[in-house]
Amino acid sequence: NARPRLFTFPYACGSFSSLLQCVKHLPDDVEVWLFEYPGHGSRHAEPPAESMQQIIDEEVQAILPLLDKPTVFFGHSMGSHVMFKVAQALYAAGQPIPIHLIASGRTPPHMLHPDRQALTAGGAEAVRQKMEMKMVEWGMGPEKLGEETHRRQLSLLVECCKILGSPCPPTSIPAPITVYWGEFELLNNMALIRQWGELSATNQFKLREFQGGHYYFNEGGACLSVVRECISEDVFKYAPAPPPAAARSSTPTTSTLRYEIEDPTGA
Numbered sequence: 001n002a003r004p005r006l007f008t009f010p011y012a013c014g015s016f017s018s019l020l021q022c023v024k025h026l027p028d029d030v031e032v033w034l035f036e037y038p039g040h041g042s043r044h045a046e047p048p049a050e051s052m053q054q055i056i057d058e059e060v061q062a063i064l065p066l067l068d069k070p071t072v073f074f075g076h077s078m079g080s081h082v083m084f085k086v087a088q089a090l091y092a093a094g095q096p097i098p099i100h101l102i103a104s105g106r107t108p109p110h111m112l113h114p115d116r117q118a119l120t121a122g123g124a125e126a127v128r129q130k131m132e133m134k135m136v137e138w139g140m141g142p143e144k145l146g147e148e149t150h151r152r153q154l155s156l157l158v159e160c161c162k163i164l165g166s167p168c169p170p171t172s173i174p175a176p177i178t179v180y181w182g183e184f185e186l187l188n189n190m191a192l193i194r195q196w197g198e199l200s201a202t203n204q205f206k207l208r209e210f211q212g213g214h215y216y217f218n219e220g221g222a223c224l225s226v227v228r229e230c231i232s233e234d235v236f237k238y239a240p241a242p243p244p245a246a247a248r249s250s251t252p253t254t255s256t257l258r259y260e261i262e263d264p265t266g267a
Helices: 016-023 054-068 078-090 115-120 124-137 145-164 188-197 221-237
Strands: 005-009 033-037 071-076 100-104 177-182 205-210 253-258
Touching: 005 016, 005 054, 005 078, 016 033, 016 071, 016 221, 033 054, 054 078, 054 145, 071 124, 071 188, 071 221, 078 100, 100 221, 124 145, 177 188, 177 221, 188 205
Parallel strands: 005 033, 005 071, 033 253, 071 100, 100 177, 177 205
Antiparallel strands: none
């Protein structure tokens, strides 16, 4: 009954599969649930979310039936903000909260990102051009992704940029927070990153740095292996039961989440 559930929250232009490689080869006892935002991936036929609150409300409703076991949240970039706001909503509603929050590649949600104002200034075309430059800086240009994939992900990134909104209230929750960070991130303000620790009411904060940039988990090879080992360790770090034996599965038990639980096979 103590089998932990790991919920993943993808980045702005990602889909449920974007973080799948990070959670492969976890111990058999880990149950993985992958969120899919409206308009992304398998939900591409739906209109994108009109607000951050829409995403939060949807994901809270999806998670509520699954809180009978220990949970761990793992979000990357925008997904880090989404997961924390979902945790805040659960806490405010008196629901069970995650035993551990893993925030990756994003400044804390109660602080204004240094680039936020500059990136969103100007009209729609100016914002689109700035987002396209960001994608190139992140190694996600058309020469890397292909023209069609780049165009689609750029559109999603622009839509998500519209709904990121203002910093959230600095309401801490009684859960440990671990931050994952690429050592070659364009923003290298460690003092700002460490302010994630202010959001842990238990004063349990840890920073892990990985070789690579914003998408350090796409580096492959030894770096990806280290990322997987760290996630495995962090999933069980605060679990009520000790980790299982070293047996690992090649494919974790996964499901995709939306307002209603879909794709129970994880296909």
